[in-house]
Amino acid sequence: MKNNTFREEWFSNIQKNVLAGLTSSFALVPECIAFALLAQVNPLMGLYGAFIICAMTAIFGGRPGMISGAAGSMAVVIVALVARHGAQYLLATVVLSGILMALFGLLRLGKLIRMVPHPVMLGFVNGLAIIIAMAQLAHFRRATPQGEQWLQGTPLLVMCGLVALTMAIVYVLPRFTKAVPPALVAILGVGLLSYALHLPTRTLGDLAHMAGGLPAFHFPAVPLNVATLHIILPYASLMAVVGLLETLLTFNLTDEITETRGKPNRECIALGAANVVCGLFGGMGGCAMIGQTMINLSSGGRSRLSGATSGIMILLFILFLSPLIAQIPLAALVGVMFVVAHETFAWGSLRVLGKVPRQDALVIVAVTVITVFTDLATAVLCGIVIAALTFAWQHALDVRADIDDSEAGVRTYRPHGTLFFASTAHFLDLFMPSTDPKRVVFDCLHLHMADHSAIAAMESLYERYEKAGIHLQVVHLSKRNHLLLQRAGVDVG
Secondary structure (H helix, E strand, O other), rough: OOOHHHHHHHHHHHHHHHHHHHHHHHHHHHHHHHHHHHOOOOOHHHHHHHHHHHHHHHHHHOOOOEEEEHHHHHHHHHHHHHHHHHHHHHHHHHHHHHHHHHHHHHHHOOHHHHHOOOOHHHHHHHHHHHHHHHHHHHHEEEEOEEEEEOOOOOHHHHHHHHHHHHHHHHHHHHHOOOOOOHHHHHHHHHHHHHHHOOOOOEEEOOOOOOOOOOOOOOOOOOOHHHHHHHHHHHHHHHHHHHHHHHHHHHHHHHHHHHOOOOHHHHHHHHHHHHHHHHHHHOOOOEOOOOOHHHHHHHHHOOHEEEEEEEEHHHHHHHHHHHHHOOOOOOHHHHHHHHHHHHHHHHHHHHHOOOOOOHHHHHHHHHHHHHHHHHOOOHHHHHHHHHHHHHHHHHHOOOEEEEEEEOOOOEEEEEEEEEEEOOOOOHHHHOOOOOOOOOOEEEEEEEEOOOHHHHHHHHHHHHHHHOOOOOOEEEEEOOHHHHHHHHOOOOOOO
């Protein structure tokens, strides 16, 4: 059985997975370089990080088919750290964040991601799709002595034409053949066309110098003391939170697309280990990348081989192939990423906004907007808080009580619902000690007590009836509820 699993994870449909990995590697290069420049570090740090994290998570992680690398969401976190303390403190932060990620997985907390509501998932996907599309707009600008300006004239026309051609190939080619990934054909085809016609357009080589050697082991040159820990711990914690969130949400999305179930805790451990190695070998750290994952999946990448191929190709680009890769037009990669953004966006969520409950629609829109304008961690946290509050509000209003006066001189209350912090006020308003007869029966068959607020509400109810001189008889109290009240010192008879 294990041999069959190993074979499926590595050697199922080898050709398609190798081509998918090659395609996603082309898309990884400009992203990782751009994020390294955003973090104000050497672009090679982004490429080394992409190689190490992509390869290690593919080999040891819990989700075949998912692509990881130097992600922009984590790059944003470390900009201030690099500006104040330099690259060596960044490497130390990456190592510490990796340890925190691995601990998260070792404590088996990866399954907590299943508690993220589906509207939050939709908002996350939509927000990242918008971010992916907006990030491509930077390639339509160029540096001038007066500062960055939008492309104009012939360069703009060539850029737009190549982007449109790339997108057309990606969309149309699958109608004729699915033997090769359309994104790969588009990138290579537009690259050859641009080179043959000597088109005036920017290439990957214009972004940065990509040639280099093998990453070398180098322990971060920072003092090993409490002062250093005080500096890097906040950044490492935020990197770990953002990295785990983006990875596990992408993990869930990959599960849905492939209709398979991965191992989230194993993925967290592998991601943590990859970041530790990354920090020790000069990489800038990272996590799962939804855009590149979508490229890999749409190209047929399902096995570990696709991710491993993608990571190894990054290393080959650095060592041997940088002169060739440098000739690839940015327009081709921009076109592919525009397609990815289009396919990533959950367009169905727009159609259901008027059909789902208003609170769910609010969560979808809020998480989308917050993801675009702040960061993923804040967006997901806000989405979960909004969903939790609306859930609590709904359940608070669901508490009700049926009243039965069929027996002479006796009133029976049959409450229904969950008694917890948000429903106690509404619950107490259901009872009328001032008008009730001298004997009241409280039938708890359909009542669930959830927290200490429920115990306090029951205690308050007893006191109200005692002051009114009414005997309150409680029946059908579950063993759990009886134990809760007994421990709190409430006499339930």
